[in-house]
Structures are given as structure tokens and as C-alpha cells.
Amino acid sequence: IGTFHTSCALPEGSATDMTEKDILNNGSFHVNHHNEDSRDNNVYDDETGNDVDTRIETNNGQLSKDVITDDIVRRKAFRWCQDSIGGAWLDLQSENKLKISPVGGGMSNYLYLVSLPDGMTPVRSEPTEVLLRIYGQISKSTLDFLVHNSVVFALLAERKLGPKPYGMYHDGRIEEFIQARPLLPEDLRKPEIMGMVAEKLAQFHALDMPLCKKPRWFKSLLRGWIKDIQNNLELNKSVFATLLKMAPSFDLETEFHELLADARRLNCPIVF
Template identity: 40%
Template sequence: MNKCSDNSHWEALVSCPHSSTALPPLLLLPGLYCFDFQPNPMILREIAWKQMTPKGNIGMSIAEGHFRGMKELLSTMEPETDANDVKELKQRTHMLCARFLGGAWKTVPLDQLRISRIKGGMSNMLFLCRLSEAHRPIRNEPDKVLLRVYFNPETESHLVAESVIFTLLSERHLGPKLYGIFSGGRLEEYIPSRPLTCREIALPAMSSKIAKRLSKVHQLEVPIWKEPDYICDALQRWLCQLMNTPTGQNSFLLPSRYSQWAPAQLTCKDIARELDHLR
């Protein structure tokens, strides 16, 4: 059933990931959720857009159209461009950090806000945002955060579910703290680290630790859509995009080392039949 609920307002209290108290009630407006718990993307965008607009005199108002979207802005940047040289990016980042973090982030001058690109994201762009040594935190706000900007077209339709999961993982100390969610991305705790290599993941001791952590994630009671259709739906979309691309391949030669288990060649039609079988 896909009919939206009635006009009554609902309140949801979400535990704050870095405090023992609860966040102020989050008002879920009419039409935000449907009976099948699928979020309404248009209303989500509208709410997030309003939440991003600063009430104080911090930068320029997004609602007035003075800033381009973060995603649009970043898509025009050259890969090796220093983020600190892009004034609009610094202004936009300053506004987000000031709104969500407060404290020293509200008063830091642009020339004392440092932004550096973190490479390695597959579907997101990541930036380390930090205060300079001359401008230190006032209270308990962090002096550095991770800015994540979504570039995966599939992310927006699953933004509510992803945000709920991320918040719960943060609250259970299974993930970084969540400082803010905005239309097109979020602000997270910055944890100095690096990805595990394939060799490290294959180590029995490491695999055992990963499995134990993953089991805790799977045991969480999460108020999201429970049908296991995300992967199949994503594969179906990608396959359709490939088949509708004039320059896309329709057949693929598989490495000979897989010949014992797979055919020498795989076509898009073969993949489509496999997806139908999996469903």
C-alpha cells in the first residue's frame, strides 16, 4: 500500500550520538512517510533545504539562491584543486559547520578554516574540516569534522534509512559520531584511520573481529524498510543504464580461472535472467 498517511503530525525522538540526552523532537510533516515507510523524496528535500538555511547572519542565505548546490559546486572542480582556494566552497562549508557545530565554528574567519580533500571515497566526496591553531574550540565542540557529500544517485532515495542506521550505530558506539545531516550529505566525527587492505581482511583474526561487529549491527532494531530488495533493485538499475548506453558493452569475457564455475562469456541478457532467478 503506497497511499500517504493522514494530516496528523508525528514526533520522533532520536538519541543524540554524543550525549546521554535526547535531541529535540523531530517533526515529521504530513506526507513525509507513506504506509510502506518509503520516504517522500520531494518533502525530504524541502525539509532538509529549510534546515540548512541559517537563522543568523552566517554567510549568505541558501534559500535566496546565493550558493549553488554543494554537489553542483564540487562537480565543477578539477580533481587536484585545493579546496581552500575555492571561496564558495569555504563559505558553504563554514555555514554548515557553524549551523551544526556552533561554538568556535560560528566565529572562525574563513582564512582560519582549513579544508582538505580525503581521497578514497567511491561514491562520495570527503573533506576534512578543521579549525586553525589560532582559533580553538570554546566548549565541547570538535576542532575537526568530516564533511561527506553524496555523489551516488541512489543515495537520495535511501537518505532516511541511511541516516537512521548511521545515528543508531553512533549511539551504540559502533560508528563515528553524527554531527549533522543536510540535503546532499552529512557532518561526521573525524577518526584518523585508513581502510583495511584485502590481505588484512583475509586474516582470520581480523575477519573474526569484523564478523562480531557485523553481527551486532544485524541485531539492531531499526525502524526501516525490511524487505531485502536493495541490492537487486540497484543491480537492475545499473543493468538498465548499461543496456541503454550506446557505447556500453552487451557481453563480457570472463577470466579463464573462473571457467570451472562460469561460462566463458556473459551477456546482459544472462545477467537479467540471473536477477530474475534471484528475486
């Protein structure tokens, strides 16, 4: 079971009734990984479109230090783009000159479209807009995350299976912005589109990536989820009182071992 999640997208403004032939001929079917291995922590003001401070409450009601503010986003975007892209980005005198807007579709990463101000043109061939990704809580979950994430991202880009990287940092990166939209549920019900998704997924499964070939990810993932559930139930008993009353007979350990036994019986190959 691979640990790298992909999402599929159609070009901006595409009709959802495009045929498989239309999409392939136009080169307009993208597989991107703007949604990798995470959960959506982004909170935005619905009226203004501006990002609101994202805070995680602890069990005693206090705000944690995991806060992403507009100032933080601007500082990172300004510094990273100047350091890693150069060109016209170096001519910016202030971080406030950047055009920044939130991008939906992430899962635990904070995603933003960062653009040069109107009227500025590239000095060479540098991009005028990029995707800014600030890692969320998932980056703190394992020491291997940053290494594996960066290596996989770079290799997929080199093989033309993902966006081009422009700069990588311990708490995020800047990458090529692909003008596209995520597939909607009604798109996924169309056999011609799902056929393309299956073909792309097969391409990923066929890759030989420098990752662990032992079937340990599934076990580690489930064990982590069980631990999170147990910790949350213990720390937030009042919040989860209703859940505890509804499901007093949950035996997660037994189900965990049954799932592992089922997985072993399937004897599936380990793929990316």
C-alpha cells in the same frame, strides 16, 4: 541483504601486525561508514593535494553541472560548521580561515577533513576537526536515500557503532572525524583481523533497523545496473565498440533472472 556499507579501519600509524588481542585491548579497531553506498568521484591534484574540479562528461562531450569546486567546499564547510557546531566555529570571520584537506577512501561522496585554524581552542566541548561529507551522484538515485541514510547514520551513532553526527543537510553532513586508516589488502589476509571484521558484521546483521524487511534491494540494485549499462551502451556506442565486439552474447536479462532464482533457493534471512 543490507543496503548500508561499512569499512574497517585501524588507528593512524598502527602497525599492520597488531594482534587481535592488542587491537581489542587498545580499543583501536574502528568500524566506520565514511564509504557508504557509493563510488569514488574525488579527483585530486597529486602534487599539491588540492581538490580539482570534479566534472562528469555527458555523451556529447559537454561538462555536466555536477561540479564540486574548492569554493563550494569552503562555503558549505563554513556555513554548516557555524550553524551546527557553534562555539569557536562561530568566531571564524572568513571561510578562508578554515583548514580543509581531502580525505581518501570515499566511493561517491566527496570527503574532507575540516579543522579550526591553529591557535583556536574550543569554547565548550565542541570538536576542533570534523569530517565534511558532500553527497555524490548516489543521493540523486532514489528519493528514499536521504531519509534512510540520515536515519541509519543517527541510529548507528547512538549505538556507538559509527561516528557522531554534528549536522545533516539535503546535500551532505558533518560528522565526527575518526583518526584511522582503511584496512589494506595485506591486513585483510590476516585471520585475526578478518575475525574481528566478521564479529562487527554480525553485530550489524543483528540490528533491528526501521528499513524494509522485504527482499527487494537485490532485485532493485541489479535492475538499476542493467538499465545503466543499456543506457551507456546506447549513448556511447563509439566508446563501447570494443566491448560490444568482445561480448556480443551477453544475455543480462537471463543472468538477472537466474541470480534471482538462486537467491530464492538459498532462502536466507533478510538482515541489515
